[in-house]
Amino acid sequence: MLNKVAVVGAGNVGATAAQRLAEKNLARTVVMIDVVDGVPQGKGLDQWQSGPIEGFDARVVGSGNYDEAAGAEVFVVTAGIARKPGMSRDDLVKTNAGIVRSVTEQISRVAPKSIIVVVSNPLKTKAIAEAKIKTDKVDAEVLAQLLRCDFLPRVWEPPVATQALRRVTARRAALVMDKTAIKNRVHAVLHQRLIPCPFSDLFGVQGRHWLQALSWLCRKVY
Numbered sequence: 001m002l003n004k005v006a007v008v009g010a011g012n013v014g015a016t017a018a019q020r021l022a023e024k025n026l027a028r029t030v031v032m033i034d035v036v037d038g039v040p041q042g043k044g045l046d047q048w049q050s051g052p053i054e055g056f057d058a059r060v061v062g063s064g065n066y067d068e069a070a071g072a073e074v075f076v077v078t079a080g081i082a083r084k085p086g087m088s089r090d091d092l093v094k095t096n097a098g099i100v101r102s103v104t105e106q107i108s109r110v111a112p113k114s115i116i117v118v119v120s121n122p123l124k125t126k127a128i129a130e131a132k133i134k135t136d137k138v139d140a141e142v143l144a145q146l147l148r149c150d151f152l153p154r155v156w157e158p159p160v161a162t163q164a165l166r167r168v169t170a171r172r173a174a175l176v177m178d179k180t181a182i183k184n185r186v187h188a189v190l191h192q193r194l195i196p197c198p199f200s201d202l203f204g205v206q207g208r209h210w211l212q213a214l215s216w217l218c219r220k221v222y
């Protein structure tokens with residue numbers, strides 16, 4: 001499981017991608033970023049609240065600020081606009097290319113080593129945009145042809161050693177988060193019961209022995 005995955009663009013594709021990532025517990029935190037204030041926050045909250053019903057633990061948050069996505073291992077870029085009346089396909093390509101450029105600049109600022117998956121690459125998929133007949137079947141065929149000719153940009157995959165190091169680092173960060181959460185929970189239960197801790201370090205050797213004696217605490221924390 002990854003520690004953090006960010007989805008840029010909280011529209012139809014972005015919100016669905018975020019929901020799927022969370023439902024499949026593919027990341028501990030899923031961050032949705034969008035330029036429209038309130039939209040990613042609202043959708044993020046809705047999705048997170050569906051966790052207990054759908055049975056996933058991932059945290060889903062929305063923001064307009066890329067700092068929220070700092071350190072994410074993977075970015076899924078779905079930001080873009082749909083063609084408006086009076087807008088030519090060339091105008092659309094230009095606009096979306098500008099959006100993808102500004103998005104990647106922000107990503108390289110907050111997570112320079114992340115893997116970027118661009119759902120819509122406006123320049124390379126121009127062939128699809130300009131197709132006279134546009135159906136999923138035609139699009140799929142054009143994409144297959146582009147892939148065959150090696151015209152599709154590839155997702156950068158880090159070397160195996162870097163991938164292994166990332167997994168270890170992510171696992172370690174996750175364990176530290178779990179440890180902190182359990183410690184906080186123990187403190188909260190003691191506060192709730194107005195039980196003062198007799199030691200300065202509750203989780204030192206003496207503190208742990210003292211905690212062990214409080215057998216009921218285990219039932220309360222777990």
Ligand SMILES: NC(=O)c1ccc[n+]([C@@H]2O[C@H](COP(=O)([O-])OP(=O)(O)OC[C@H]3O[C@@H](n4cnc5c(N)ncnc54)[C@H](O)[C@@H]3O)[C@@H](O)[C@H]2O)c1
Pocket residue numbers: 008009010011012013014033034035036039078079080081082096099102103119120
């Ligand atoms: N590759 C595919 O198979 C496929 C399929 C469907 C859609 N798409 C493409 O994916 C993109 C998204 O589609 P959609 O249906 O979700 O559109 P949408 O309009 O529902 O969502 C796009 C979102 O991107 C946001 N956005 C715009 N500029 C942004 C920026 N600079 N930074 C952050 N967010 C920004 C918008 O506010 C909006 O919420 C479109 O470009 C579409 O063409 C690709």
